[in-house]
Amino acid sequence: MAKLRACLSREAGACAQFVKYAVIGVLSTFVQLVVFYLLASTVLKCLTADDWAVRFLRLPAAEVPDGARAVCFPVATALAFCVSNLFCWVLNRLFVFTPGRYVWYKEFLLFVGVSAFAMALAALVGAWLISSFGVMTSFAAVVQIVFSFALNYLARRFVIFVR
Template identity: 30%
Template structure:
């Protein structure tokens, strides 16, 4: 809570120019870094979701049609998530390495592999739980997507900050 208070005080005491300069700095307060991470995450989520929805509505694997059997929706949502994950992960890596975290803890290729491994772990947890909940409880495909997003976000920030990038 102290860190959040310090960040809020910084926002109150500084001009927009100073705030933007701090936002664009890699050496910044952890709360500001999390805001930047969130902005990049929303961008990645937008890319991923747009591709997921497009594939689910107009692609080979319809997953948003509630008239389809739960097993079909579950399987098709898995396929669409796998495809959209690829593009969302690349977007997230590029924006996080350019704006949020300091690269250099590992060689760039290894850094991307670790980044992707972390993303895949969080994604897999959500991906396995979503179709399971669709099959077992008949929840909507969009509710399963929300659960995937929440579980992935929690795992990803901590792992990326402390294991993939310098900070």
């Protein structure tokens, strides 16, 4: 139990810190995907019949042109981002990084700002992939997640939560 407590502390080494960041990232990604697919399959209707999520999760599909999907994808992404980013900030502040370099609201704004930049850039890339190449909405979402994970870790580790 003491080893687990030490690993969960903010003073754990860089390797343990990265593992905790990755676990929280996976949880945050799950939250983002749940919100994204709820919106994409119900309100925004931007999943087509050939999408992975439609086939494997049996989500409802809609016959929508790529142009409409290219617009709805960033909207669903932005809304899911808001929910998952709040979740991620709270857990990272509690378990991964040592807060205190900035007052909490400035830290939160930097955290969200970095995430928003990464998400916006990745959403634009996803929209471009959809409109230019007709890729599946789910493939564009995977590209967004991988890109955002790398950029967010680097910015949070070396800019926002510097010890």
